[in-house]
Amino acid sequence: MLANSRGLSRGLGGCCPRRAALARPHTSLGASPIAAGLCGAGLLSGPSCGWPGPPGPCSGRLFCRPDSRSPPGPGEQTGLVPRHPGGARSGCPAGEPGRMLCGGLCLPPPPGASACESLSRSSCRGKEPSRLPAPPEPESPPCGRTCFKSAVSKRGGFSPASLGAWVLPSEVGLQMMSVLAPVRRDRIIAELPQCFHKEAALHSRSSFHPQVSGACQEQRTGTVGFKISKIIVVGDLSVGKTCLINRFCKDTFDKNYKATIGVDFEMERFEVLGVPFSLQLWDTAGQERFKCIASTYYRGAQAIVIVFDVNDVASLAHTRQWLADALKENDPSNVILFLVGSKKDLSPSAQYSLLERDAIKVAKEMRAEYWAVSSLTGENVREFFFRVASLTFESSVLAELEKSSARKIGDVVRIHSTDSDLYLTAQRRKSKCCR
Numbered sequence: 001m002l003a004n005s006r007g008l009s010r011g012l013g014g015c016c017p018r019r020a021a022l023a024r025p026h027t028s029l030g031a032s033p034i035a036a037g038l039c040g041a042g043l044l045s046g047p048s049c050g051w052p053g054p055p056g057p058c059s060g061r062l063f064c065r066p067d068s069r070s071p072p073g074p075g076e077q078t079g080l081v082p083r084h085p086g087g088a089r090s091g092c093p094a095g096e097p098g099r100m101l102c103g104g105l106c107l108p109p110p111p112g113a114s115a116c117e118s119l120s121r122s123s124c125r126g127k128e129p130s131r132l133p134a135p136p137e138p139e140s141p142p143c144g145r146t147c148f149k150s151a152v153s154k155r156g157g158f159s160p161a162s163l164g165a166w167v168l169p170s171e172v173g174l175q176m177m178s179v180l181a182p183v184r185r186d187r188i189i190a191e192l193p194q195c196f197h198k199e200a201a202l203h204s205r206s207s208f209h210p211q212v213s214g215a216c217q218e219q220r221t222g223t224v225g226f227k228i229s230k231i232i233v234v235g236d237l238s239v240g241k242t243c244l245i246n247r248f249c250k251d252t253f254d255k256n257y258k259a260t261i262g263v264d265f266e267m268e269r270f271e272v273l274g275v276p277f278s279l280q281l282w283d284t285a286g287q288e289r290f291k292c293i294a295s296t297y298y299r300g301a302q303a304i305v306i307v308f309d310v311n312d313v314a315s316l317a318h319t320r321q322w323l324a325d326a327l328k329e330n331d332p333s334n335v336i337l338f339l340v341g342s343k344k345d346l347s348p349s350a351q352y353s354l355l356e357r358d359a360i361k362v363a364k365e366m367r368a369e370y371w372a373v374s375s376l377t378g379e380n381v382r383e384f385f386f387r388v389a390s391l392t393f394e395s396s397v398l399a400e401l402e403k404s405s406a407r408k409i410g411d412v413v414r415i416h417s418t419d420s421d422l423y424l425t426a427q428r429r430k431s432k433c434c435r
């Protein structure tokens, strides 16, 4: 099973017992939730997707293999599976696109359920499952970008459960990589993007770590090219997290505030020094009442982006708490931190300069890299995400190199034991414990 039910209940369980129950319909399909999700998104089809409905005709698909996990054969092109003629999604019951995806999740809340418990209801906006909007269409190649929206998103759509979001990165990463479109030309990174402010930067080298450049040149980057790095974006409500992600991923800006309910995520594919590299950008809810849901998605982050509004000093002060919460679910020594001031366009320069001093101080304390951006004008947005991609890539390659050097054949393995016979030691220990 690709997306194990252990991961599923971990993702949905947490503080809300009901959420674990919500996951069951997916597992009861007898198919991997990831596969079902990809199928629902129109990414997979055929027997491997496990979708209960009959798969539709294969016409017009770029990638339609009986087992979508296997790599494409000679002459086959990988990419997204476009919509079926007639509108139904591949593998979905005809005329009811997305029904099963939400059918499992859109249960009415029990009497007296808390906001958290009634997540599925709020996300589905009280609609009957069969009338829910279909999942968003994947964009056609060659854009190289797939945009997923979750059932817990402000816009509706389908569940992250269906994408196996909590079993990232390796298994899903490897699977998804085989069906994603090529990297967009404007997502190619050949040089290390520079930091925003030298005083609060993760490092101020002008180029990638020499070991990283060397490994990329010699194609010694191991599994880095197949992995998806998880980036979580946290911060107070309405500081502009969603707008920041949307500006980068979709080049759009919405001036109307719609609170994020739970989480959303976007996938962005890059090519760094010739190696494919994918980021999964998790937009989390800033509202207190949805925090318990959002925080279940913090785990496994490679980078944490803490956003505050440069026009709201309180939101800067709250960043420490956001960081503490995010670090509870992650290993502090293994994550890269970014502190991002948003809505720079609204801040007169004199006012901004004053705030920047404080922000840099906070960033230094956190050991985070500081950036100031505007999603309205797009100022620094692209530069920021390129820096995030580059630094997470750099740390992934360094970790991979470290791992592979530790595994070198012929290395001396030191075993610290005073016993001459380790097998006997193990046996002795076992018998003690069973007594």
Ligand SMILES: Nc1nc2c(ncn2[C@@H]2O[C@H](COP(=O)(O)OP(=O)(O)OP(=O)(O)O)[C@@H](O)[C@H]2O)c(=O)[nH]1
Residues within 6 Å of the ligand: 235, 236, 237, 238, 239, 240, 241, 242, 243, 244, 254, 255, 256, 257, 258, 259, 260, 261, 284, 285, 286, 287, 342, 343, 344, 345, 346, 373, 374, 375, 376, 377
């Ligand atoms: N002028 C300006 N307004 C912005 C900018 N970024 C976001 N906004 C506005 O701020 C409001 C909140 O933006 P969102 O991105 O939805 O905020 P959020 O942090 O995702 O909020 P939650 O989902 O509740 O956590 C919206 O009305 C946006 O239009 C910006 O860079 N400049």
